[in-house]
Amino acid sequence: MKLYRLLASLVLAAILLTACAPAAAPAASDAAPAPAADAPKLRIAEQFGLGYAMLTVAREQKMFEKYLPGLQVEWQTYGSGGAINEAFVAGQVDAAIMGIPPFLIGWDKGIPWKVASGVCVMPLGLQTYKDDIQSLKDFKEGDKIAYPAPGSIQHILLSMAAEKELGSPTALDDFGVAMAHPDAAAALISQKDISAHFTSPPYNFQELSAPGIRQIVDGTQAFGSDFSFLVAVASKDLYEKNPQVYAAFVLGLSDAAAFINEQPEAAAKILAPSFKLDEATTLKYLTWPGMNYTTTPYGLMGFSDFMVNAGYIKNAPKSVSDIAWYNVVSTVGEMQGETPSALEKLQYRP
Structure with a gap:
């Protein structure tokens, strides 16, 4: 999994460096801080629970800003994925952490967004x-x-x-x-x-x-198998018009996942106040069997197939690329003939 994360990170880093490269360096005397109104912005929607721990860690550790200095991040909390859908339609949100089904409902209704990253696999x-x-x-x-x-x-x-x-x-x-x-x-x-x-x-x-x-x-x-409880989604405008902000968002999430997995005690200290828990209990929950923070998504096609058959959505994506941005597709792997990659198989229900 570390190799896939590395490859995806390299892809995004290239996007970030290309998008951020200036046409010409200004003279030292001409350099000045950009006005606040011109600063890049990222509006993120979240909900409640440990599934959103990566966002809390990224916020406290300034992980998005690390990749794009001067980035202004606006945090918005909603009670359901449906409310996040409405916020996207109203143009109030650029990116969000949410469940796959409400994302698919929005996609089915024409919301111009795709999955930007996996977030977590957890017991529900x-x-x-x-x-x-x-x-x-x-x-x-x-x-x-x-x-x-x-x-x-x-x-x-x-x-x-x-x-x-x-x-x-x-x-x-x-x-x-x-x-x-x-x-x-x-x-x-x-x-x-x-x-x-x-x-x-x-x-x-x-x-x-x-x-x-x-x-x-x-x-x-x-x-029927493991699935991503939550994924990160990003609007078409963010992906196409603000690639440097998109890259900072995805790379920051990757850093947050690594932080939680590699430093659970430090993560528990950051997260405990958010849940009004002591650090020991928070650490216990973070390391509970089945808890896994990973940027690789699982079950994208499995949820869509079921929801179409059950009548919850009308249209099914033909492939992962229909509902995920390029960095996710490159991580999961493209189907080659009749032999899908191991990660591609995990997008379907057994």
């Missing part, structure tokens, strides 16, 4: 405290299943599990209620308002540590 699951719910077939009238929004990765994973267990991907759609993860986790732990919560770290870890709460659906089993 559906938890409940109710003794009479042992499997998906036990949900009945009055029960409520919380996830961030229809079309979220949690919703789609639940649909995959429902297709396997109940015979229909939409069998549980009427039980769904949209709630931000912090609110839903608090409700589940207090055993109020909802019957179950499909969530991600650290909220599923907190829920499973509470008395009486257990998991009834494992996200990896629902999908």
